[in-house]
Amino acid sequence: MAKSGLDDVVAAETVLSHVDGEGGHLIIRGFALDELAGHVATEQAIALLLHGFFPDLPDRGTLAAALGAARVAVFAEVETSGAGLAQLDPIESVRALMARLDDGDDLDVALKLIAAPAVFTPAMLRLRKGLAPIAPDAALSHAADTLRMLTGDTPSKERAAALDAYLVIVCDHGLNASTFAARVVASTQAGLASAVLAGLSALKGPLHGGAPGPVLDMFDDIGAPENAERWLDDAVMRGERLMGFGHRVYRVRDPRADALKSALRKLAASGGVDDARVAFAEAVEKAALTVLRRRKPGRSLDVNVDFYTVLLLEALGFSRDAFTCVFAMGRVPGWIAHAREQVLEGRLMRPQSRYVGPMPKQAA
Numbered sequence: 001m002a003k004s005g006l007d008d009v010v011a012a013e014t015v016l017s018h019v020d021g022e023g024g025h026l027i028i029r030g031f032a033l034d035e036l037a038g039h040v041a042t043e044q045a046i047a048l049l050l051h052g053f054f055p056d057l058p059d060r061g062t063l064a065a066a067l068g069a070a071r072v073a074v075f076a077e078v079e080t081s082g083a084g085l086a087q088l089d090p091i092e093s094v095r096a097l098m099a100r101l102d103d104g105d106d107l108d109v110a111l112k113l114i115a116a117p118a119v120f121t122p123a124m125l126r127l128r129k130g131l132a133p134i135a136p137d138a139a140l141s142h143a144a145d146t147l148r149m150l151t152g153d154t155p156s157k158e159r160a161a162a163l164d165a166y167l168v169i170v171c172d173h174g175l176n177a178s179t180f181a182a183r184v185v186a187s188t189q190a191g192l193a194s195a196v197l198a199g200l201s202a203l204k205g206p207l208h209g210g211a212p213g214p215v216l217d218m219f220d221d222i223g224a225p226e227n228a229e230r231w232l233d234d235a236v237m238r239g240e241r242l243m244g245f246g247h248r249v250y251r252v253r254d255p256r257a258d259a260l261k262s263a264l265r266k267l268a269a270s271g272g273v274d275d276a277r278v279a280f281a282e283a284v285e286k287a288a289l290t291v292l293r294r295r296k297p298g299r300s301l302d303v304n305v306d307f308y309t310v311l312l313l314e315a316l317g318f319s320r321d322a323f324t325c326v327f328a329m330g331r332v333p334g335w336i337a338h339a340r341e342q343v344l345e346g347r348l349m350r351p352q353s354r355y356v357g358p359m360p361k362q363a364a
């Protein structure tokens, strides 16, 4: 029987992405991560992932306009229901608003689901502060419009590029827990919105996409580089997991960590993030790896995608309780592509379980 975490179980075949855990490489639709991260806009990553799954998928230029129109369309949900949800945690309010979107399997449904977290997250963050939500501008890129809806100002190209880099870096990642959840739901032919909501619910957990916010809490608790090793050692000795470290598949450094550091350096070069903040994070990473090697010898525990994410999203103006929503902004296209791939594969996902409970007294 497979381990309870389904470690190393191959549960699907996919053309979308490959996570090489031993080598520390990520391939997305035949491209190495480094060919994409920092080099293409999220619209191109979306087009790459959705290619072949929607006969009416437009080319990248037209896709940007169609995605802009989808942002405008879903904003209506904010106007009708946003105010009543703004006091919830951002991931809860975004999930509630996304649950109002039409289900189905066509491109219109897919684009609205991709647009939704980019529109709902800034709107909920603003409503919570007593500020009016800002309507989308379909003429802007997805990343630029997201930041404009958050701050009210059209972002610099460096800031838009930083968000683009993040959204591309997290767009797909093999059969992680949220993608697996999305595929299971898609396999019942429940529809793309249902599959995406399943993925969003799985992503919320702190062992998965809920980790970035607690990474920033850890930075706050550590306070200064000289406190890092002691704080981290105490945490591990208390049996706690260090957020932003470890991975079920990567036995070496998560390649996305360095892609994120590269995006951070570009943003820092334009004054968008404090160099001292990056240096502090690097000191914490170094101390954490020392502690993990001392206290967890023989386990391949290294930095993962969620560690440097926090400095980028903090610098872009997102509050830590919205980091998972931004993760979802990047991952929704991946969930949709996997959902469509599963539907086209055609089989209901239904594994077996081994019953170890009591048997009836009388013969069955």
Ligand code: SDX
Pocket (backbone or CB within 6 Å): 005, 172, 173, 175, 176, 177, 206, 207, 208, 209, 211, 236, 240, 241, 242, 243, 244, 245, 246, 247, 248, 249, 296, 299, 301, 304, 305, 306
């Ligand atoms: C994401 O799957 C994906 O691809 C996910 C993702 C994606 O893009 O979709 O990459 C995104 O979810 C990244 C991971 C974000 N989560 C965190 O940063 C939370 C902290 N990380 C851990 O909770 C943990 O590393 C997991 C959950 C990510 C993976 O853990 P596993 O594979 O279940 O490891 P395990 O529980 O078998 O642990 C093995 C040992 C244990 O020690 P012992 O009991 O053997 O003594 O390693 C220890 C664990 O205690 N360990 C850690 C640790 N992770 C594992 N100890 C301290 N800190 C950690 N982070």
